[in-house]
Amino acid sequence: MRAFGLITGLAAGVALAFLALPIVAIFAHTSPGHLIHQLSNPVVRDAFVVSLKTTAIAQLLIVLLGTPAAYLLATRRFAGHWLAVTLVELPLVLPPAVAGIGLLAAFGRLGLLGGTLSALGVSLPFTQAAVTVAVAYVASPLYIRQAIAAFEATDPTLADASRTLGAGPARTFFRVVLPLARGGLAAGLALSFARGLGEFGATIMFAGSLQKVTQTLPLAIYAEFDQDFDTALAVSGVLVVVSILMLAGLRLGLSWQSSDSKTSTSLFGLSSSS
Amino acid sequence: MRVLAVVVAVAALAASAQAASHAQLTVYAAASLTDVFPKIDPGEKYSFGGSNALAAQITQGAPTDVFASANMTLPLQLHAKGLCSQPVVFTRNTLVIVVPKANPAGIHNVYDLAKPGVKLVVAGPGVPVGSYTLQVLKNMNLTAAVTKNVVSQETDVREVLAKVALGEADAGFVYSTDARTVPGKVTVVKVPAWAQPKVQYGACVVTASPNKAAAQAFVTKLLGTAAQKQLLAYGFLPRVKPKK
Numbered sequence: 001m002r003a004f005g006l007i008t009g010l011a012a013g014v015a016l017a018f019l020a021l022p023i024v025a026i027f028a029h030t031s032p033g034h035l036i037h038q039l040s041n042p043v044v045r046d047a048f049v050v051s052l053k054t055t056a057i058a059q060l061l062i063v064l065l066g067t068p069a070a071y072l073l074a075t076r077r078f079a080g081h082w083l084a085v086t087l088v089e090l091p092l093v094l095p096p097a098v099a100g101i102g103l104l105a106a107f108g109r110l111g112l113l114g115g116t117l118s119a120l121g122v123s124l125p126f127t128q129a130a131v132t133v134a135v136a137y138v139a140s141p142l143y144i145r146q147a148i149a150a151f152e153a154t155d156p157t158l159a160d161a162s163r164t165l166g167a168g169p170a171r172t173f174f175r176v177v178l179p180l181a182r183g184g185l186a187a188g189l190a191l192s193f194a195r196g197l198g199e200f201g202a203t204i205m206f207a208g209s210l211q212k213v214t215q216t217l218p219l220a221i222y223a224e225f226d227q228d229f230d231t232a233l234a235v236s237g238v239l240v241v242v243s244i245l246m247l248a249g250l251r252l253g254l255s256w257q258s259s260d261s262k263t264s265t266s267l268f269g270l271s272s273s274s
Numbered sequence: 275m276r277v278l279a280v281v282v283a284v285a286a287l288a289a290s291a292q293a294a295s296h297a298q299l300t301v302y303a304a305a306s307l308t309d310v311f312p313k314i315d316p317g318e319k320y321s322f323g324g325s326n327a328l329a330a331q332i333t334q335g336a337p338t339d340v341f342a343s344a345n346m347t348l349p350l351q352l353h354a355k356g357l358c359s360q361p362v363v364f365t366r367n368t369l370v371i372v373v374p375k376a377n378p379a380g381i382h383n384v385y386d387l388a389k390p391g392v393k394l395v396v397a398g399p400g401v402p403v404g405s406y407t408l409q410v411l412k413n414m415n416l417t418a419a420v421t422k423n424v425v426s427q428e429t430d431v432r433e434v435l436a437k438v439a440l441g442e443a444d445a446g447f448v449y450s451t452d453a454r455t456v457p458g459k460v461t462v463v464k465v466p467a468w469a470q471p472k473v474q475y476g477a478c479v480v481t482a483s484p485n486k487a488a489a490q491a492f493v494t495k496l497l498g499t500a501a502q503k504q505l506l507a508y509g510f511l512p513r514v515k516p517k518k
Contacts (some may be wrong), residue, residue, distance in 0.1 A: 108379075110441040125442045126393060126425035208395065208426025208437065222429065226330035227400045 023240055029233045038234035046212045047220035047235065054128055054216065055196040058135040062143050062192055067185070071148030071173065085148075092141045096201025097139055103206040107133065129208035131214050139196035143188040150184020151177065187250050194246040197239065289345040297485045299492055300337065302328040304344035304402065304475065305430035305449050306367065306449045309343070310508040314501045316493065321421070324430035326400040332357060338480050339489040342496070344402035344449075346476040353478060361476035364496040367449045368470055369406050371463040372438045379444035382465055384410070387445060388419035395443040398427040402473075403434070407447040409471035435460070449473070451509040475510075 038044050054066075073084060091099060107124045117124060124130045154177055162172040178185075200218040207214040209223060217239055217274050224232040299318040303311050321328070325343040331350060332341060341358055343349050349361035373381045379392045387394055397404035404427065413416045424445065428434045434446040439459040453462045475481045477496055479489040495501055502512065 102438065104442065108440065108442050123393075126395075205430075208428065209398075209426065210426050214426065223398055223400075223427070226324070226326040229330070229334075 011118060021226025026233055026236050026240060030230070030237050034230070035234050036239045038231060039232075042237055043211060043215075043220055043224065043231065044238070045216075046236070047215050047217045050128065050131065050214065051216040051218075054131040054135055057140075058132045058139060058196050059143075059193055061132075061136050061141045063189065066140055066144045067147060070144045070145035071151050071177070073144075074148045075152035076114060080138045088144045088148075089141055091138050092145075096138060096199070097205060099202040100134070103130075103134060103137060103202060105251065107206075113118055125206060126208045126210070126214060128207075128213060129234065131203050131216060134202040135196040135199045138199050138202055139192040142195050143185075146188025146191060147181070147185055150181035150188070153184065154180040183255070185250075190246050190250040194243055197242060197246075219232070294467045296488045299339040299485060299488055301340040301342065301492065302332065302336070302480075303340075303342040304328075306320040306344055306403070306452055307342060307475075308432065309455060310451075310504055310510070313508075314346055314504050315495065318492065321419075322403045322432075324397070326398075328403070332480060335482070337482070339483040339485050340477060340492050341480055342475065342477040344473070344475055345405070345467065346474050348402070349476040349478045352480075356481060358478035358480050358491075359493075361478040362497065363474045363513050364477050364493075364495065365502075365505045365513050366476045366515070367473040367475065368387070368511065369410055369447055369465050370444050370450045370453050370475065371465065372435060372448050372453050372460040373445045373463060374438055374441040374443075375444045375459060375461055376441065377461060378441075381445045382463055383463060384416065384420075384469070387423060388416060390423075392423045393425045393442075393444040394420065394423045395426045395428060395446040396424055397431055397434055397447070398429060401428075401430055403447065403449065406471040406473055410447070410465055410469050413469040413471075414466075441448045454509050460474055475513075 037049075069088070073081065073088070094102075104111060104125065107117065107130075108114055109118065109123060109125065124133065158180065159172050159176055162176045163169070167175065197216075198218055199216070200222070203209075203214070203216060204219055204222070208221045209215045210219075215223065217235055221232045221235045221239075224235065301311065301318050301320050303320055303322055304325045305322050308320075308456050311318075311320055311322075321338070325345065325348050328341065329343065330350040332338060332352060335356070341349055341352065342364070343361075344367070346361060346363065349358060352358040353360055363435070371381065371384065371387070373379070379389065380398045381387060381392065386392070399408065401506060408417070411420050426437065428437065431448050431452055434443075435452050435456065436447075437443040438446040439456045445463075447465075449464070453460060477493045479486055479493060483489045497513065506512065
């Protein structure tokens with residue numbers, strides 16, 4: 001019994017140290033002063049703006065389209081339901097490079113919809129819109145999965161009660177279901193925002209990399225890696241801080257979830273490790 | 275990314291490679307050498323990428339034996355830091371413009387790149403082919419007019435080529451040797467000889483290499499007749515400019 005405790009403690013210690021070391025190393029190389037100083041570096045500042053803008057727009061699209069999709073998948077059972085769920089989850093496990101190739105093959109100039117888009121005067125590759133599309137593609141599953149779980153966890157008798165009391169489906173959704181699921185939805189949003197901010201592979205393939213236009217923070221890290229390692233470290237430090245804030249937001253979302261709904265205690269339990 | 279993948283693969287294979295007669299060398303080489311190096315010596319492990327990314331990895335202590343760069347600047351910098359031997363020029367190259375076969379932007383010479391709306395893809399400023407591109411534009415007094423049409427700065431020459439071969443970009447600057455690898459997909463537009471930068475490839479033995487003798491032999495082999503013949507066959511230029 002004591003040996004067991006010793007072994008699990010040791011294993012946990014190694015695991016935690018392994019996970020912590022790269023983060024510690026980033027900050028060991030960059031002092032907080034240098035980190036703040038780097039925020040005025042034009043490359044870092046431009047990348048920060050591009051990242052924030054594209055991720056925010058992508059999040060807006062994800063919420064507007066993903067919430068109804070998640071509600072439908074959580075409340076209705078139909079032929080091909082499993083197929084729809086698999087489709088939603090696919091970008092989670094797809095290598096980002098595959099996502100990049102797929103986006104080019106679909107929305108590139110010579111892609112499936114390339115002709116249609118150029119007839120409308122739209123050319124996606126190498127634009128900020130392309131970054132947004134790439135981010136939305138890879139980050140949406142994190143929100144939708146979480147939203148499905150949150151909707152499934154709401155007590156259906158409460159929605160039924162609302163309907164029998166005369167509220168229509170829209171009123172029931174906005175006044176009963178949505179408030180009950182808000183914690184899970186916020187957690188999903190935090191996760192997909194963090195994933196979107198870190199998007200690299202699909203972006204560099206589909207949108208390219210150009211300062212002020214398509215160069216996001218992760219792309220700036222890659223570009224600076226062989227130019228100025230210190231700047232690359234500083235940008236990494238910025239992303240670590242943002243990620244920690246996101247996780248804190250996630251915990252907040254967790255505690256915000258209505259206590260009377262039957263949600264699982266670990267919101268992460270439902271999401272992938274990516 | 276490709277570089278990292280190769281490095282990981284190489285690390286995984288390292289244990290199984292012990293049977294070779296001399297220790298198998300790890301050669302970090304410019305992306306433009308991707309096709310010709312395995313022909314010159316199929317027995318070594320190669321990691322191809324932007325020379326600047328490779329140099330940065332060597333600076334960070336990547337376990338490698340030979341560095342073959344698409345310029346002399348990077349190996350000379352490593353040499354100055356004591357990280358590799360005095361580099362030697364082993365081949366030369368020329369810069370060209372590639373356009374997709376359909377040539378949607380109607381690019382027929384370097385000056386056409388300044389036309390409004392052209393989607394030009396180049397390599398980043400730290401990548402050798404990226405700085406050669408800037409030199410060509412400077413030589414032709416086109417810097418401001420053309421750089422405004424740049425839509426992406428790629429991490430190595432093969433990424434530039436891929437974006438043009440896919441038809442996503444209207445034009446890109448690559449080495450003439452890269453253009454030859456996808457003849458069905460791109461058309462070459464020449465850069466005038468008077469505007470050409472001096473594209474020299476430098477190789478050196480990495481100081482931290484545990485196989486220095488074999489690494490030196492590899493570098494020497496690059497200068498030999500057989501390797502030079504292979505390089506010429508792939509469109510590279512003789513390492514010394516022939517006198518007229």
